[in-house]
Amino acid sequence: MRRARFLVSLVVLAAALALAWRQLHRPPPPQALANGAALQWIDCWFPVPYFRPVYCGRFRTAGAGAARFSLPVVYVPARPWRRVATPVLYIAGGPGGATPLDAAAAPGWLAWVDAVGWPHDTVFYDQRGVGLSDPALDCPELRIERRAQLPLDLDTETAGRRQRAAAERCRARLEAAGHDLGRFTTRANAEDARDLMAALGAPRWDLYGVSYGSRVALELLRLAPERLRAVVLDSVYPPEVEQELADPWLLARALGLVTRICELLDECQRDPAQIAADLATVLRRLQDAPLRIRVPTPAGEGELDVFYNAESFAWLLFEALYRWERLAGLPRTLALLAAGRQSADLQVLGAEHLATALDAGISDAVGGAVDCNDAGWVTAAAFAAARAQFPAVQALTRSDWDTHPCRTWKAGDAGVEFRQPVYANVPTLLLAGEFDPVTPPQWAAAAADRLPAGFLFEFPAVGHGVLDSHECAVDLVKAFLAAPLSPVAPACLGAL
Numbered sequence: 241m242r243r244a245r246f247l248v249s250l251v252v253l254a255a256a257l258a259l260a261w262r263q264l265h266r267p268p269p270p271q272a273l274a275n276g277a278a279l280q281w282i283d284c285w286f287p288v289p290y291f292r293p294v295y296c297g298r299f300r301t302a303g304a305g306a307a308r309f310s311l312p313v314v315y316v317p318a319r320p321w322r323r324v325a326t327p328v329l330y331i332a333g334g335p336g337g338a339t340p341l342d343a344a345a346a347p348g349w350l351a352w353v354d355a356v357g358w359p360h361d362t363v364f365y366d367q368r369g370v371g372l373s374d375p376a377l378d379c380p381e382l383r384i385e386r387r388a389q390l391p392l393d394l395d396t397e398t399a400g401r402r403q404r405a406a407a408e409r410c411r412a413r414l415e416a417a418g419h420d421l422g423r424f425t426t427r428a429n430a431e432d433a434r435d436l437m438a439a440l441g442a443p444r445w446d447l448y449g450v451s452y453g454s455r456v457a458l459e460l461l462r463l464a465p466e467r468l469r470a471v472v473l474d475s476v477y478p479p480e481v482e483q484e485l486a487d488p489w490l491l492a493r494a495l496g497l498v499t500r501i502c503e504l505l506d507e508c509q510r511d512p513a514q515i516a517a518d519l520a521t522v523l524r525r526l527q528d529a530p531l532r533i534r535v536p537t538p539a540g541e542g543e544l545d546v547f548y549n550a551e552s553f554a555w556l557l558f559e560a561l562y563r564w565e566r567l568a569g570l571p572r573t574l575a576l577l578a579a580g581r582q583s584a585d586l587q588v589l590g591a592e593h594l595a596t597a598l599d600a601g602i603s604d605a606v607g608g609a610v611d612c613n614d615a616g617w618v619t620a621a622a623f624a625a626a627r628a629q630f631p632a633v634q635a636l637t638r639s640d641w642d643t644h645p646c647r648t649w650k651a652g653d654a655g656v657e658f659r660q661p662v663y664a665n666v667p668t669l670l671l672a673g674e675f676d677p678v679t680p681p682q683w684a685a686a687a688a689d690r691l692p693a694g695f696l697f698e699f700p701a702v703g704h705g706v707l708d709s710h711e712c713a714v715d716l717v718k719a720f721l722a723a724p725l726s727p728v729a730p731a732c733l734g735a736l
Contacts, residue, residue, distance in 0.1 A: 368429065382604050493680065526549050538598055615659075
């Protein structure tokens with residue numbers, strides 16, 4: 241009897257301790273907003289470790305009827321013994337990309353929170369129209385068309401025409417179902433983020449925005465600077481940048497960076513002129529006959545022959561620069577191709593490109609609507625003028641205007657005011673990767689010039705997404721969030 245009572249007491253004590261543990265981590269109660277936006281906590285849709293309290297919710301955006309969205313929210317509290325008052329809102333890239341927060345991916349964010357080591361509660365969410373948002377806009381028509389084209393030797397014009405037709409079928413279906421593409425804008429995404437944090441009852445908070453998420457963060461700096469204690473912009477995409485007009489320069493810059501890779505590697509003996517010659521040889525051959533790469537399919541059902549002409553191969557190299565771990569293999573890949581052979585690295589690049597092209601987690605409709613609203617004024621004449629400035633990529637960009645997503649997804653214009661640089665006197669840390677092909681350091685520098693309390697750091701030999709690419713960036717962000725007005729630079733910066 242005594243033993244039974246003892247066991248019952250242990251169970252009661254364990255339950256009480258578990259309840260107390262959860263209470264220590266509990267987020268503040270949701271606040272009702274005058275514009276109708278509301279947050280409700282629900283059971284998580286993924287397994288939560290018993291020892292690691294995590295809270296899940298659905299956030300209803302402002303508006304009425306079909307104008308409202310329900311967004312998934314995952315709230316990861318910091319450990320109570322080192323927890324500070326201001327939570328950090330994580331804003332993912334895109335546009336059109338999910339965070340993601342599905343049952344397979346969400347647990348990985350717990351490991352990510354531990355890795356970055358912030359003493360802040362961290363808030364993750366999906367932007368409207370993507371991931372677990374309700375509604376979410378998907379374009380299977382485009383994925384089916386891309387999948388059908390991969391094993392075909394098509395010229396760029398034919399491939400682009402077929403993909404544009406598939407995109408137009410998707411748009412017609414979405415609009416027939418009542419979806420208004422004009423509701424997907426950077427300003428709307430910034431307002432959703434502001435309202436979410438207000439519904440969480442956070443009077444002030446911190447921001448981490450990566451890639452397109454940095455553009456949303458900059459819009460929040462314009463919209464509600466008084467609510468922000470500190471902001472981290474990683475791989476900066478400022479609103480004054482017109483992505484479509486920048487594409488010819490970005491491609492020319494990326495191909496130039498490829499020729500400089502051996503400057504980073506002690507074991508690479510090729511100089512920039514040799515790499516440039518290899519690249520020119522490969523592109524010249526691809527004008528006459530495509531390159532065929534045999535790659536495994538993402539679903540694991542076998543291998544597939546994928547064809548690349550000069551234009552698509554140039555953009556394949558562009559994509560390779562996103563990830564620093566791919567840089568070292570590019571000179572050898574080009575040297576072998578120039579000699580008529582293929583490398584294992586080339587197959588890896590092809591497999592990664594294939595996975596991106598068929599990724600169901602990316603919404604072409606939302607991505608196109610947002611980007612094309614941001615850059616609503618761009619004309620064919622303006623693009624031709626931008627392209628004319630870079631003769632080296634003239635042949636590689638000859639179809640870019642006709643095949644660009646904005647020929648299909650344009651739905652309104654954010655206006656001149658949106659495209660003005662953002663000025664805000666909020667402590668802001670800006671991170672840039674030297675080899676980032678899509679959000680180059682020059683854009684971070686331009687944004688930093690308008691932020692009086694901005695601190696810019698460029699990381700050599702790093703591509704896109706600095707925080708996830710370099711351990712020193714983790715230390716730097718942690719130091720900045722601890723003291724945004726006077727950050728103490730970590731010792732590792734001296735070794736960059």
